[in-house]
Amino acid sequence: MKISIIGCGNMGLTYARSFLQFRKAAKDNLILVAKNESSFQKLSELNIAKVSLGVNDEVLKSDVIILAVKPQDLKSIVPSLSKKVFKETLIISILAGIKISRLKSSLQHDFIVRAMPNMPAQYGMGITAYSPSQEVNIHHISTVENLLSTTGRTFLIENEDLMDGVTAVSGSGPAYFYYFVSIMIETAKKIGFDESLASLLVLQTMHGAYHVINNAEVSFDTLIKKVASKGGTTEAAFNVFNQKGFAQILEEAINKAEQRSKELSSTN
Ligand SMILES: NC(=O)c1ccc[n+]([C@@H]2O[C@H](COP(=O)([O-])OP(=O)(O)OC[C@H]3O[C@@H](n4cnc5c(N)ncnc54)[C@H](OP(=O)(O)O)[C@@H]3O)[C@@H](O)[C@H]2O)c1
Numbered sequence: 001m002k003i004s005i006i007g008c009g010n011m012g013l014t015y016a017r018s019f020l021q022f023r024k025a026a027k028d029n030l031i032l033v034a035k036n037e038s039s040f041q042k043l044s045e046l047n048i049a050k051v052s053l054g055v056n057d058e059v060l061k062s063d064v065i066i067l068a069v070k071p072q073d074l075k076s077i078v079p080s081l082s083k084k085v086f087k088e089t090l091i092i093s094i095l096a097g098i099k100i101s102r103l104k105s106s107l108q109h110d111f112i113v114r115a116m117p118n119m120p121a122q123y124g125m126g127i128t129a130y131s132p133s134q135e136v137n138i139h140h141i142s143t144v145e146n147l148l149s150t151t152g153r154t155f156l157i158e159n160e161d162l163m164d165g166v167t168a169v170s171g172s173g174p175a176y177f178y179y180f181v182s183i184m185i186e187t188a189k190k191i192g193f194d195e196s197l198a199s200l201l202v203l204q205t206m207h208g209a210y211h212v213i214n215n216a217e218v219s220f221d222t223l224i225k226k227v228a229s230k231g232g233t234t235e236a237a238f239n240v241f242n243q244k245g246f247a248q249i250l251e252e253a254i255n256k257a258e259q260r261s262k263e264l265s266s267t268n
Contacts, residue, residue, distance in 0.1 A: 030048075092113045129156075
């Protein structure tokens, strides 16, 4: 299978490396599209795939083209793709907030899949939701699964409107988690632990707690009760969470992220 990647930054190169690692494309059948001479140089030095300066004929005839530029850079790649991509080529876009209808009309192409991965994809631990255009067939879906699952879990959502929810929950979600973890580490340091012990305490706790979530077949409420005894330390902490409305703050934050995604989709 011939695959071209337009936009070889964090995500584009994550796909390139994952496709190679899982033998989804051979080095000669993977094309990294560089936007200028200097990125051509940088991508060539990686020596992991073919590099093309701009979109050439081979790119246009690829079986799959992955679009991984920033949403605001879509305009810069449209002229080289619109009406020029081979009819049978599948285009997979990971551009946040760019709807399938916009991609179809600007690229004048039918076979489009819009996907929303997240940052842990870089370590094969991502989750990617994707929505296909109406024309996409089962063969394309199987290609999408085959490729995107090299970076973690994948799932299809037929209702494209839910992509904003995906963006707010799993797209932005890793940053919420980093924030929570970093506050716990900073607090542990203030209590008196040095940086390394504070990190170990928090990271191993998160790792262990995640393991419990994945293995214990009980509700979150039951899990919390197993840690928090009446009148104890965890209960003291939860009293503060409840008094200050932590649950409401988190819910409001996720809702705001979803709303912002909708706003961006409507302006893009
Ligand atoms: N990062 C995430 O966690 C994440 C999660 C979900 C979705 N996404 C989506 O993934 C896309 C890429 O994100 P990213 O974090 O990988 O961004 P990034 O690191 O900035 O990568 C974008 C790349 O596109 C290149 N580019 C810009 N214009 C180009 C052109 N005309 N031709 C070829 N290449 C061009 C940029 O080159 P220069 O740097 O030289 O301009 C850059 O290397 C975004 O649309 C984002 O919404 C990202």
